[in-house]
Amino acid sequence: MQVAGCRLQVEIRLGPPARRNLQPATSHMPAPSLCLFAAEPLDRCSDARADPDWIAARLADPESLLLPLYKGDPLVSGDAPVWLATAARAEFPADAPVVFLGVARGRAHFALDASAAPSPESAPFAGIGRYAPLREAAGFFSDDALAVAGQARWLLDWHRRHRFCAVCGAPTDMADGGAKRRCASCGAEHFPRSDPVAIVLAAHGDACLLGRSPHFPPGFLSALAGFVEAAETPEACAARELKEEAGVTLTDVRYQFSQPWPFPSSLMMGFIATAADRSLTLDRREIEEARWLTRDEIRALLAGERREDARLPPRFTIARRLIERWAESL
Ligand SMILES: [Zn+2]
Structure with missing residues (x-):
């Protein structure tokens, strides 16, 4: 499927289908699918993501994937998130924030903040699905998809609300693929809030x-x-x-x-x-x-x-x- 000159990937699942179970976990190591949002399907590549060239190469890789979210709500088709080729960034404003989420099966996964559009219906690619409330998507996403969409929502929301340095008030810049922000004025580093x-x-x-x-x-x-x-x-x-x-x-x-x-x-x-x-x-x-x-x-x-x-x-x-x-x- 071709959209705007880029390959469009719909309903790619990160792992096996929904595998929620109600079996009691062992006391020391609960199963990752124990609770909503608790799966961990991506390798977050904590070391590699600190290299801007590595992030740029992953973004340029035609195998990499991009999930757009409107104010934290992911683009959905059927019962799965819509993963676009990263070239689809060209359809969004040039300053739309993009964060690195991690790697699964050799493919880097990114999320893009599409919140600059006036409404979810008018945001790019809304025509091939819809930007669905994440609480609603929790009812039909697989464990893995929900965990990744939750990570994307968390990170993009944090970046939207933490654009200025809490130490000196100067604007901050995204670093490490979105894993932190750095103040160019005073050098302070700020990390996603939990x-x-x-x-x-x-x-x-x-x-x-x-x-x-x-x-x-x-x-x-x-x-x-x-x-x-x-x-x-x-x-x-x-x-x-x-x-x-x-x-x-x-x-x-x-x-x-x-x-x-x-x-x-x-x-x-x-x-x-x-x-x-x-x-x-x-x-x-x-x-x-x-x-x-x-x-x-x-x-x-x-x-x-x-x-x-x-x-x-x-x-x-x-x-x-x-x-x-x-x-x-x-
Ligand atoms: Zn500062």
Whole structure:
């Protein structure tokens, strides 16, 4: 297929088809497809990408691939991202940011920010698919495609919002294929931001604690979560959040696994914790409702039981995976 003089590649998959599974991972090394956005299909080539000539050569390589995104939403056709030949850059504004994502099967993958167009419908190549909301694409992309689209959204969003040096205020330039920005004025280097979040499933005996934020839909329950503060460990954050939001004292906090969440830059770190008792004192500004559900109740819900007063988080969310892991444990 020829578009604007360049080869167009549609529905190239980075790896095998969707292979999400609900098998419990081993405790030390969770499967990469454990949670949405958590697969790692690309070699990020951390050393090579620091060489501008290497990046330029990859961009010029006709085998390299380019995913355009409009304000973080990838170009989609069918149920897969549209990977263009890198020559398709000519169809976008010359200053459209391009970031290097990594290499898979010998082919470099790049992402391009198409956000300069007035609308997603008018952005280049919209006619061969659509720029689909990433949250929607999460419902049909393969694990690998979703992880790469999430990485692209994360990076491009960071570059859009960090064009000036936080030290001296001068404009900064992209470096290392987009893995960082550098200030030409003061020499400071700036790296993509990750906002760590501790998400905690507290358990006491045969029950676990689920809660509902005021903005959750009715009946929807999840593990409690909060942002890690300055100079705070995620474990300390987990204990603090449970104390502040639910009045629960944790006696043991155990890390399980993590999930990148590119809306825009959260790194969710999942914990299962032991509570000292089941007494609750809720901070109603943060938690509208919280209650202890027994393992039998949780297992029934995981098996598909419908309850208006208790709806679990969707599959492949880290909260769901924590609940599953606890329910599967003895
Ligand atoms: Zn500076």
